[in-house]
Amino acid sequence: MPTPPITELTTRARDIFRLVVEGYLATGVPVGSKTLAGPGGVSLSSASIRSVLADLEGLGLLAAPHTSAGRLPTEAGLRLFVDGIMQVAEPTAEERQAIERRIAAPGPIEAALEATSALLSNLSSGAGVVMVPRREPRLMHLQLVPLAPGRALAVLVGEDGGIENRVLELPMGLPSGALEEASNYISAHLGGRTLAQAARAMRAEIASGKSALDAASSDLVERGLAVWSEDATARPVLIVRGQANLLDEAALTDLERVRSLLDTAREAQSTRIFIGSENRLFALSGSSVIASPYRDREGRVVGVVGVIGPTRLNYARVVPMVDFTAQSLGKLIG
Known part of the structure; x- marks a missing residue:
């Protein structure tokens, strides 16, 4: 049966319903008429409370897990509470x-x-x-630092302040100064772009013949960007x-x-x-x-x-x- 709007409940039924839901959410156990008639409850006899509880159960808002047990809210009852009664408590x-x-x-x-x-x-x-x-981080700075023959450390600094390191495999016979040249090129020409945007811009510049990089440095730039582009696609x-x-x-x-x-x-x-x-x-x-x-x-x-x-x-x-x-x-x- 359709859940009634909160406005269709009497004030008495609304108060009892609220106390049942709040009590259940606080303790995880069904709330009985004796609890509702106790301190902080409602000024009604246990018999009157049980009658209201039965009505709320008939509306599909409450359920009794056992014959002699108290009531707990159904999912429909929780939805009605969340949408119509709950008063949020802002974070401290x-x-x-x-x-x-x-x-x-x-x-x-x-x-x-x-x-x-x-x-x-x-x-x-x-x-x-x-x-x-x-989305990928936007590049602010990338430095290629030699580690050992055939290996370098690529240090990426993003515009968000994040710093990440990756080990980069290098081609043999790399000219001296190629790492520095590639690092300077990336930081000066490709800053402010995502890694994918930087890679596309670099390839377009090389294809147009406007790049001042030699083949070795161009390859390093490509490798330096690719090590993060590949990683980004694998991130959870x-x-x-x-x-x-x-x-x-x-x-x-x-x-x-x-x-x-x-x-x-x-x-x-x-x-x-x-x-x-x-x-x-x-x-x-x-x-x-x-x-x-x-x-x-x-x-x-x-x-x-x-x-x-x-x-x-x-x-x-x-x-x-x-x-x-x-x-x-x-x-x-x-």
């Missing part, structure tokens, strides 16, 4: 500082994303997930931390399905909440997903950050936390 100053500190730590963007995923897992007691932006598009917090750890083994789910969140304007079986793409038994897209300074969606956990996640706390993390990542991506 300490949580905001922890998120911003992890994200702003020096190093490659992937390191920041891994740290973000792990932090979300710790703060939410679920699994933190981050979809890596599908999804980072997951905290799988051990899930009841069904095996549910995260199909990462392609997780990525497909997060792809649906890319189109959202704000944080999305998938509760239990609502999510057909990600058939996790008794699991919910909270996901939010993060954008660059032009407002383009470049990735998704989120939390996977049981349906009794603390939505009021986790939703704004995921939203704040997405905003902070957007500032980093720029």
Whole structure:
């Protein structure tokens, strides 16, 4: 049967429904009439409370796991609570500082994303997930440093401040000064471009005869750019931390399905909440997903950050936390 809108519930039914859901999310156990009639509950007799609970169960909002047990919210009930009753609790100053500190730590963007995923897992007691932006870093500087005969160290500095190193195989008989010439050319002519853009620009310049590089230095530039271009295509598009917090750890083994789910969140304007079986793409038994897209300074969606956990996640706390993390990542991506 269709879930009734929250406005169709009486004030009494709404109050009891809210207390049941909040109690269940806090403890993970069904909430009974005695608890509801106790301190902090409602001023009604246990019999009156049981009558309201039966009505809410008849509407499909609550369920009783056992005959003598209390009630817990159904997935439809959780959806009604999240959409119509829940009051979010903004991240504390300490949580905001922890998120911003992890994200702003020096190093490659992937390191920041891994740290973000792990932090979300710790703060939410679920699994933190981050979809890596599908783009390459923009080049600021690349230095080729000799290591040994036939080998060099390629040091790339991106515009985002990230520094990465790769070992580069060199052709035999390389002229002296070729490494320095290639490094200077890349930094002076190809800065501000992605690696793919830099490679295309270099090939076009060589093909037009405008390049001042000799054959050996041109080959070095090509090798220096290729070592990162090839690596970028092999980078994981999804980072997951905290799988051990899930009841069904095996549910995260199909990462392609997780990525497909997060792809649906890319189109959202704000944080999305998938509760239990609502999510057909990600058939996790008794699991919910909270996901939010993060954008660059032009407002383009470049990735998704989120939390996977049981349906009794603390939505009021986790939703704004995921939203704040997405905003902070957007500032980093720029």
